[in-house]
Amino acid sequence: xxxxxxxxxxxxxxxxxxxxxxxxxxxxxxxxxxxxxxxxxxxxxxxxxxxxxxxxxxxxxxxxxxxxxxxxxxxxxxxxxxxxxxxxxxxxxxxxxxxxxxxxxxxxxxxxxxxxxxxxxxxxxxxxxxxxxxxxxxxxxxxxxxxxxxxxxxxxxxxxxxxxxxxxxxxxxxxxxxxxxxxxxxxxxxxxxxxxxxxxxxxxxxxxxxxxxxxxxxxxxxxxxxxxxxxxxxxxxxxxxxxxxxxxxxxxxxxxxxxxxxxxxxxxxxxxxxxxxxxxxxxxxxxxxxxxxxxxxxxxxxxxxxxxxxxx
Amino acid sequence: xxxxxxxxxxxxxxxxxxxxxxxxxxxxxxxxxxxxxxxxxxxxxxxxxxxxxxxxxxxxxxxxxxxxxxxxxxxxxxxxxxxxxxxxxxxxxxxxxxxxxxxxxxxxxxxxxxxxxxxxxxxxxxxxxxxxxxxxxxxxxxxxxxxxxxxxxxxxxxxxxxxxxxxxxxxxxxxxxxxxxxxxxxxxxxxxxxxxxxxxxxxxxxxxxxxxxxxxxxxxxxxxxxxxxxxxxxxxxxxxxxxxxxxxxxxxxxxxxxxx
Amino acid sequence: xxxxxxxxxxxxxxxxxxxxxxxxxxxxxxxxxxxxxxxxxxxxxxxxxxxxxxxxxxxxxxxxxxxxxxxxxxxxxxxxxxxxxxxxxxxxxxxxxxxxxxxxxxxxxxxxxxxxxxxxxxxxxxxxxxxxxxxxxxxxxxxxxxxxxxxxxxxxxxxxxxxxxxxxxxxxxxxxxxxxxxxxxxxxxxxxxxxxxxxxxxxxxxxxxxxxxxxxxxxxxxxxxxxxxxxxxxxxxxxxxxxxxxxxxxxxxxxxxxxxxxxxxxxxxxxxxxxxx
Numbered sequence: 001x002x003x004x005x006x007x008x009x010x011x012x013x014x015x016x017x018x019x020x021x022x023x024x025x026x027x028x029x030x031x032x033x034x035x036x037x038x039x040x041x042x043x044x045x046x047x048x049x050x051x052x053x054x055x056x057x058x059x060x061x062x063x064x065x066x067x068x069x070x071x072x073x074x075x076x077x078x079x080x081x082x083x084x085x086x087x088x089x090x091x092x093x094x095x096x097x098x099x100x101x102x103x104x105x106x107x108x109x110x111x112x113x114x115x116x117x118x119x120x121x122x123x124x125x126x127x128x129x130x131x132x133x134x135x136x137x138x139x140x141x142x143x144x145x146x147x148x149x150x151x152x153x154x155x156x157x158x159x160x161x162x163x164x165x166x167x168x169x170x171x172x173x174x175x176x177x178x179x180x181x182x183x184x185x186x187x188x189x190x191x192x193x194x195x196x197x198x199x200x201x202x203x204x205x206x207x208x209x210x211x212x213x214x215x216x217x218x219x220x221x222x223x224x225x226x227x228x229x230x231x232x233x234x235x236x237x238x239x240x241x242x243x244x245x246x247x248x249x250x251x252x253x254x255x256x257x258x259x260x261x262x263x264x265x266x267x268x269x270x271x272x273x274x275x276x277x278x279x280x281x282x283x284x285x286x287x288x289x290x291x292x293x294x295x296x297x298x299x300x301x302x303x304x305x306x307x308x309x310x311x312x
Numbered sequence: 313x314x315x316x317x318x319x320x321x322x323x324x325x326x327x328x329x330x331x332x333x334x335x336x337x338x339x340x341x342x343x344x345x346x347x348x349x350x351x352x353x354x355x356x357x358x359x360x361x362x363x364x365x366x367x368x369x370x371x372x373x374x375x376x377x378x379x380x381x382x383x384x385x386x387x388x389x390x391x392x393x394x395x396x397x398x399x400x401x402x403x404x405x406x407x408x409x410x411x412x413x414x415x416x417x418x419x420x421x422x423x424x425x426x427x428x429x430x431x432x433x434x435x436x437x438x439x440x441x442x443x444x445x446x447x448x449x450x451x452x453x454x455x456x457x458x459x460x461x462x463x464x465x466x467x468x469x470x471x472x473x474x475x476x477x478x479x480x481x482x483x484x485x486x487x488x489x490x491x492x493x494x495x496x497x498x499x500x501x502x503x504x505x506x507x508x509x510x511x512x513x514x515x516x517x518x519x520x521x522x523x524x525x526x527x528x529x530x531x532x533x534x535x536x537x538x539x540x541x542x543x544x545x546x547x548x549x550x551x552x553x554x555x556x557x558x559x560x561x562x563x564x565x566x567x568x569x570x571x572x
Numbered sequence: 573x574x575x576x577x578x579x580x581x582x583x584x585x586x587x588x589x590x591x592x593x594x595x596x597x598x599x600x601x602x603x604x605x606x607x608x609x610x611x612x613x614x615x616x617x618x619x620x621x622x623x624x625x626x627x628x629x630x631x632x633x634x635x636x637x638x639x640x641x642x643x644x645x646x647x648x649x650x651x652x653x654x655x656x657x658x659x660x661x662x663x664x665x666x667x668x669x670x671x672x673x674x675x676x677x678x679x680x681x682x683x684x685x686x687x688x689x690x691x692x693x694x695x696x697x698x699x700x701x702x703x704x705x706x707x708x709x710x711x712x713x714x715x716x717x718x719x720x721x722x723x724x725x726x727x728x729x730x731x732x733x734x735x736x737x738x739x740x741x742x743x744x745x746x747x748x749x750x751x752x753x754x755x756x757x758x759x760x761x762x763x764x765x766x767x768x769x770x771x772x773x774x775x776x777x778x779x780x781x782x783x784x785x786x787x788x789x790x791x792x793x794x795x796x797x798x799x800x801x802x803x804x805x806x807x808x809x810x811x812x813x814x815x816x817x818x819x820x821x822x823x824x825x826x827x828x829x830x831x832x833x834x835x836x837x838x839x840x841x842x843x844x845x846x847x848x849x
């Protein structure tokens with residue numbers, strides 16, 4: 001039992017338990033909807049955490065990939081006549097491809113330059129979605145047909161809870177696999193010292209690109225899920241604010257901690273719900289929370305908690 | 313094994329190296345010494361692919377590798393340690409060394425994504441190798457400690473273990489005994505001799521003259537980017553130019569006390 | 573517009589140089605400059621006074637940002653600091669939306685509406701004022717930094733904070749000053765630009781992003797580069813709006829920046845760093 005607790009797979013098991021047992025305590029479908037949203041965002045953030053927390057590369061434009069997935073399931077059925085599930089796969093592939101093409105030159109940048117370049121990338125993608133009204137319905141977005149799998153209509157918080165939850169568990173499992181493998185060690189090494197990694201034979205550019213592409217695919221799948229769940233997609237879903245939400249979720253929860261990514265997602269999805277009570281003050285509180293957590297818990301929530309309780 | 317031929321490089325108008333040539337054979341311990349600023353680390357950086365020289369060539373095992381990227385050089389059997397430790401501080405000691413095994417691991421990413429049994433076997437094998445190497449450099453019982461928590465002397469040896477993990481034919485050690493007390497230095501001295509005995513060509517940059525004079529087969533002296541002498545320890549010790557530039561009277565006395 | 577971007581980029585570079593912080597809230601200073609002036613003027617305050625008030629408010633906010641949000645987060649990672657400034661910008665926008673309102677506002681141009689014809693192109697007098705104002709600010713700042721002791725202190729802090737502290741420079745105050753000056757610079761930009769562009773409580777975001785991108789284009793940390801970058805982005809946008817559909821004009825700036833960064837990772841005027849191993 002002890003070994004399981006210390007094993008990186010503990011996160012996966014814990015998550016699976018949560019997903020499986022949570023419905024027993026949730027009082028209404030509203031809460032299931034919230035949970036489903038948390039799972040969807042967590043998927044994107046787990047991917048982003050792979051890039052930022054493990055490989056150490058900043059991306060302030062990840063919502064762009066999220067948006068690609070989201071728009072894929074809208075544009076696919078509407079303009080290309082393909083079924084939603086195929087559009088989802090296509091969207092993920094498109095995001096991965098975009099990340100692959102843009103990744104090589106972008107990842108040569110470091111630090112602040114990389115941050116701004118990814119920012120620019122995200123903005124450009126969002127701008128395309130806003131402007132190409134013929135394809136994307138412009139600033140008002142476009143409707144997304146519901147997912148139909150083998151003639152079975154997927155609809156409603158309950159179903160999406162399970163789809164998102166199970167996908168998250170699988171996604172987390174894959175992530176943990178990766179981290180515990182030579183690729184994962186290479187990524188962590190790159191984060192700590194690129195120079196030393198190179199000298200030890202690690203093809204730094206290739207691994208950064210790998211992390212970038214994988215995180216893009218995670219984001220795209222999450223984006224597609226959200227679009228299918230909501231039935232609607234607008235350019236906001238690929239916007240700067242959303243990219244920042246992702247980064248904040250990752251950092252708040254704790255970079256380099258997979259569980260932290262999930263906690264961060266939960267926090268930022270649920271907090272605004274709590275905050276709508278405040279109406280106009282919502283943004284103020286959100287901004288204040290971001291600032292305060294970064295000042296007092298700079299490593300993120302989960303690592304801070306782990307440090308406190310790990311001593312026992 | 314490793315040959316450099318008239319290497320020259322400059323930064324912003326300052327010539328850091330000029331006309332530097334040397335040759336190192338397998339199993340040999342070759343030291344490069346010189347006053348601070350002589351260009352020793354720069355030379356290492358040129359040889360290990362971090363800098364591209366303005367002139368001259370570097371050959372490894374007969375192949376021209378001038379300006380080749382570091383990770384490609386690693387594949388050809390070149391490895392190094394760093395003057396200002398480039399340890400992976402957030403990883404454990406064992407993990408640091410395991411990264412060194414990267415070139416010898418199978419890197420099929422799909423297998424990694426799904427942790428196929430081959431990956432589990434490989435992880436176990438790499439881990440065992442890492443533990444062996446840690447023992448080789450005299451670090452036991454700290455395999456799972458975070459590198460950031462280890463004492464300085466241990467970190468120096470950890471970097472050596474990590475560099476050895478790539479199974480290099482040529483190993484560049486940049487001030488491996490810097491900041492170490494005499495006990496730690498003696499331990500590192502033993503490790504270096506073991507490494508050379510196993511057939512690796514060792515190139516050493518060091519300021520600790522006792523260590524250098526004791527274990528080096530040949531010594532190359534740099535001053536302001538140029539070679540001023542090369543030879544055995546005894547020859548270099550007696551060389552007037554070397555004494556004037558670097559050793560000084562005190563240094564000469566110190567090196568004369570080093571056992572041969 | 574390029575001049576406005578240049579001012580934003582400049583303020584941004586100032587803070588970055590002094591403290592290594594990417595201040596995403598820079599755009600809010602511009603917004604404050606514009607909005608405060610508009611509201612003050614509407615409340616009957618004479619225009620020059622309203623402008624000064626706006627600058628004062630921005631400076632106060634800038635100092636507040638430093639003392640309340642940045643200083644307490646000593647030594648936090650770069651990403652944390654970015655999140656803090658973004659959080660701050662969200663906060664400021666939230667407050668602005670309440671204190672002011674959510675509509676677009678405009679100011680009457682300072683020197684009338686009739687365009688002046690210069691070499692076949694029609695220029696609004698306000699544009700000239702903006703350019704002139706921006707140029708003046710750049711000049712004043714340059715003189716300040718190179719000829720006063722305080723200015724030199726800023727340069728020293730930018731080069732090496734620890735060393736500056738060791739020679740007795742109060743780095744905290746210097747950084748605070750850089751925030752204040754940046755805020756002022758941004759606010760001036762906002763005041764000058766209010767007659768030309770519509771200002772609203774959320775005008776800050778896109779400006780900040782473009783300003784940051786412009787600063788990067790010119791090379792992070794290089795004030796001259798910031799100005800050049802800002803002007804370049806402005807010019808590109810203006811030309812682009814003519815050739816490509818105007819809805820994409822925002823994209824042009826970013827696209828160019830991406831391309832430039834791909835080719836020259838240090839920006840147009842940045843210096844290539846050599847990593848010491």
